[in-house]
Amino acid sequence: MIEVRDIHYARLGTRDLDAAERYATDIIGLQKVERSSDRLYLKSDSRHHTLAYFLGDPAEQVIAFELKDWSTLGAAHEQLRAADVPCGMGSEAEAADRHVEAFMWFLDPTGNRIELVARPHEAGRRYFPTRDAGILGFGHVGLCSTDPVRDQAFWLSNFNTLVSDWIGPCPLLRVNARHHQMALFAAKRKGIQHINHQVAEIDDIMRAWYFLNEKKIRIVFGPGRHPTSGGNFLYFEGPDGMIFEYSNSDRTIIGDLSAYKPRQFPLHPTSFCMWGSKPDIAEFKE
Ligand SMILES: [Fe+2]
Numbered sequence: 001m002i003e004v005r006d007i008h009y010a011r012l013g014t015r016d017l018d019a020a021e022r023y024a025t026d027i028i029g030l031q032k033v034e035r036s037s038d039r040l041y042l043k044s045d046s047r048h049h050t051l052a053y054f055l056g057d058p059a060e061q062v063i064a065f066e067l068k069d070w071s072t073l074g075a076a077h078e079q080l081r082a083a084d085v086p087c088g089m090g091s092e093a094e095a096a097d098r099h100v101e102a103f104m105w106f107l108d109p110t111g112n113r114i115e116l117v118a119r120p121h122e123a124g125r126r127y128f129p130t131r132d133a134g135i136l137g138f139g140h141v142g143l144c145s146t147d148p149v150r151d152q153a154f155w156l157s158n159f160n161t162l163v164s165d166w167i168g169p170c171p172l173l174r175v176n177a178r179h180h181q182m183a184l185f186a187a188k189r190k191g192i193q194h195i196n197h198q199v200a201e202i203d204d205i206m207r208a209w210y211f212l213n214e215k216k217i218r219i220v221f222g223p224g225r226h227p228t229s230g231g232n233f234l235y236f237e238g239p240d241g242m243i244f245e246y247s248n249s250d251r252t253i254i255g256d257l258s259a260y261k262p263r264q265f266p267l268h269p270t271s272f273c274m275w276g277s278k279p280d281i282a283e284f285k286e
Pocket of ligand 1: 140141142194196245
């Protein structure tokens with residue numbers, strides 16, 4: 001069993017780093033920490049970065065989890081290799097590019113590239129953005145799955161992943177006390193379905209709603225409230241069609257974990273929003 005601590009970063013290819021930088025800093029409210037001709041690193045908390053853009057194909061999208069114990073990296077690689085999962089160790093140069101001491105990569109059954117990182121770098125400085133969006137940090141991703149039942153089995157059998165709730169066949173998965181760090185949504189493609197940043201309170205969600213409307217950013221869902229995590233939310237469209245989300249998902253699952261029962265919600269708009277907002281997001285529709 002591979003034990004991971006939390007989701008750590010997302011890496012996205014883009015053909016236009018300048019546009020990605022403007023959007024990530026001026027609109028989302030992330031802090032630029034490093035920029036070169038082909039790289040852009042953005043932070044949202046005390047870590048070196050939680051989102052990176054590289055010059056390349058926007059279809060190339062990666063998420064990373066931090067291992068609970070850095071010394072298990074080799075064993076994780078061995079376990080996945082023995083299970084015939086496409087995987088490999090990252091080189092020193094690739095680790096330096098990710099600001100981690102070491103990492104490995106693998107492909108989930110849908111073909112999503114996932115990285116497992118050991119000893120990722122801290123920033124040494126707190127997050128200090130130019131726009132006060134109320135961001136507390138990188139929260140979770142929605143990941144596209146061509147077969148959520150198969151991919152759920154892959155995560156449950158290989159990792160310390162637990163199901164917090166289902167919406168239809170799609171599991172909301174956690175590796176720690178927070179309600180979810182990854183949700184697998186049925187899609188015909190691979191890739192990241194949305195990237196979530198946690199914000200402090202509902203005022204941040206509503207302030208963002210006015211701000212994004214003023215900036216003519218396309219809102220694709222919300223403002224609303226998820227019945228699963230309990231978070232208030234707002235989804236909006238970013239560079240290369242990527243969907244970003246703010247939410248204040250306050251629900252944690254702690255204490256007697258054996259007493260927690262994942263709840264089954266039907267694949268219906270009310271399972272995504274208890275206020276009645278309708279998603280303009282393909283994977284959230286019936
Ligand atoms: Fe979300």
